[in-house]
Amino acid sequence: MTSQITRAIVTGHTRGLGAALAEQLLTRNIAVLALSRSRNATLAQRFPQMLAEVELDLADPSRVAQWIAGDALSRFVDGAQSVLLFNNAGTVQPIGPIEGQQASAIATAVGLNVATPLMLASAVAAASGTATDRRIVHISSGAARNAYAGWSIYCATKAALDHHARAVVLDANRALRICSVAPGVVDTNMQAEIRGSGVEQFPMRERFEELKRSGQLTSPEQCAARLIDFTLSDDFGQTPVADIREWAKQA
Template identity: 40%
Template sequence: MKPGPLTIVTGVTRGLGYAMAHELAQGGGHVVTLSRQTVPGLQDLAQTSGTMLTEILVDLVDASALEQAAEQMSKVLSESPHHQNCRLIHNAGIVAPIEPANQLLNLAAIRTAFDVNIVAPIYLTGYFLAATEHCADRRVMLISSGAGRRPTGSWGVYCATKAAMDRYAEVVHTEDHNHLRVCSLAPGVIDTGMQQQIRQTPKSKFPSVGRFEDMHSQGALADATNTAKATLKFLESDSFGKKLLDDIRDHA
């Protein structure tokens, strides 16, 4: 029987990443997660479904830990030459700091956002590409945001990191790596902990908070599980990568 894809996904302890990890764990093949903590019950779910699961613990802000995780990921890939279909999903992301430009004075918070949202994806992709030359079909999905494509006040850091993610995807595409498809995908506005964090931000720091409060009260937020299913289905479709900067709402 043809083995399923080897799929690597970051940031799986909550939100969209949590939902994707659960879907992947039921799909066969080999799933590799990179997160600060293991996901309770995920190993049992994978075992029941006949899916191989490798959980790599890493804080993406910790440079030394990130280097070790990249080496572990590369080792898994090098020890799985039978996998001809390899995937990398950059899902981990943070929205903080949420403040207008004249209040962005916490250097550590700014650096943390860049480390998680764009430095780690660039670094891990390098290791992924180097270790998957044997693959007949390899795909990199970066979970971006509409924030990277239009400005929103008080999201200077978040918008900048997501815009960088979009441009990075475009650069990788121009390099014409063998058998590689890449896409920076906006997942829509999902009912996750990140949205709760946004709604709890004072209006004095985030004037647009009312829009997100209204979306929540009106039931307009997308369900994380449904979005995960649509996202993973799109990842395996022929449409993936044909548009470098894409939106899952155009495919659901």
Template identity: 40%
Template sequence: MPNNPAPHLFILTGASRGMGLAMARQLLQPGHVLLTLSRRANPDLASQAAGAQVVLEQWPIDLADAPAASQRLHGWLASHAAQAFASATLINNAGVIPAIVPLRDADPADLAHALRVGLEAPMLLTAAFLRATRDWPGARKVLNISSGLGRRAMASQAAYCAAKAGMDHFTRCVALDEAPLANGARVCSLAPGVIDTDMQVQLRGADAQAFPDRANFEQLKQGGHLTSPEDAARRVLAFLARPDFGAEPVADVRQAA
């Protein structure tokens, strides 16, 4: 009998809620192996994986300690043979919004945490992924979940905007690094649109005096302009599956053809 084909590996951060959880659920398909890095394991996700007979590994991990997370990821990837997976994809989805206040009033520890999770962790995980898989023959992809706020400034959002702008720009750099390689990874920093998640609740609940854009986020909700996490996940994963993924290192799913 012929051997079963090698599975496709997906590594996903921030899979405990919102669009990250929706992506994790949609990635639990036959022929896939899913590794999640989140603050906590999700028992419902484990049950779904068992029912679908899909390999799922969940790491409860603090992405604010990016060196430890990236070292663990590199070791795990290096423990697999180069031919173990038909393809390998890293999706850097995790991010946090610190207290919604002007930078002058921000707590230093809060700022540092937001930048560690939102920028340092994606950079270190991407480096570990690319280093460990550089000789793998299958297709390799890195999808960084960015935001329109990485491309448009907003008051009282300095840390989040800076993290996403940094994500966009380091993705451009990685695209240049990988382009000359025979099997260079395809990379993209993708804005997923405006999604109805806990982050939106946080923005709508902010102090209007400290956050001048609060009314805009309230109108998005009231006007029905927010995408559900499930629909957003489908659009993002469809973009990831496009044959031209990575042609543009910075993109917006709403502008995709």
């Protein structure tokens, strides 16, 4: 597939899994349009011709909608045969029981975790251009498929991505593949946030502390490589919801 002209959009590319995704796509000679609140100076210096960055508050759906209404996305994908979208940006906050959640934090999480990925997915599907192969990757979570105390907002927003993918498949768009992919437990700043929360907010905190202590967290680089390999494979889109660890075992 990479012998074709392939271009990728990545959200949240300044750190963690998003940074690893952007770097590895660029290393594979795939041009990247990166959307985040800030820029990644290291990647910009290494890949000045291949990386385009847009500073955008992805937690503000109105600003995202305004950007989509412009022509930046269409110009980026113009001439590509294959377009990839990695909806990576997300937040685990607010952590804690429902009565302690701030309304503004809930709105931010829904905007970043749900509204923006769904709007970008629609925009990629609708973008003018020659791409006959468009692949949308929602970065989901095990929390989409299992409920956890203290994570009601995170669980709900990630479950929304899973169900979105299931419904989009029913649209039967031949030029579009979509999958909501759980990446496993990745050693990112989000994991540090989880370990930093109080047990009263997140009763399963000790489990995540043990995963860190015992070296069971996957590195962002290893996870990114698996996600890209999966996205570029013929397996991608065969099911609307997947776990990258299960695919890696079978690949």
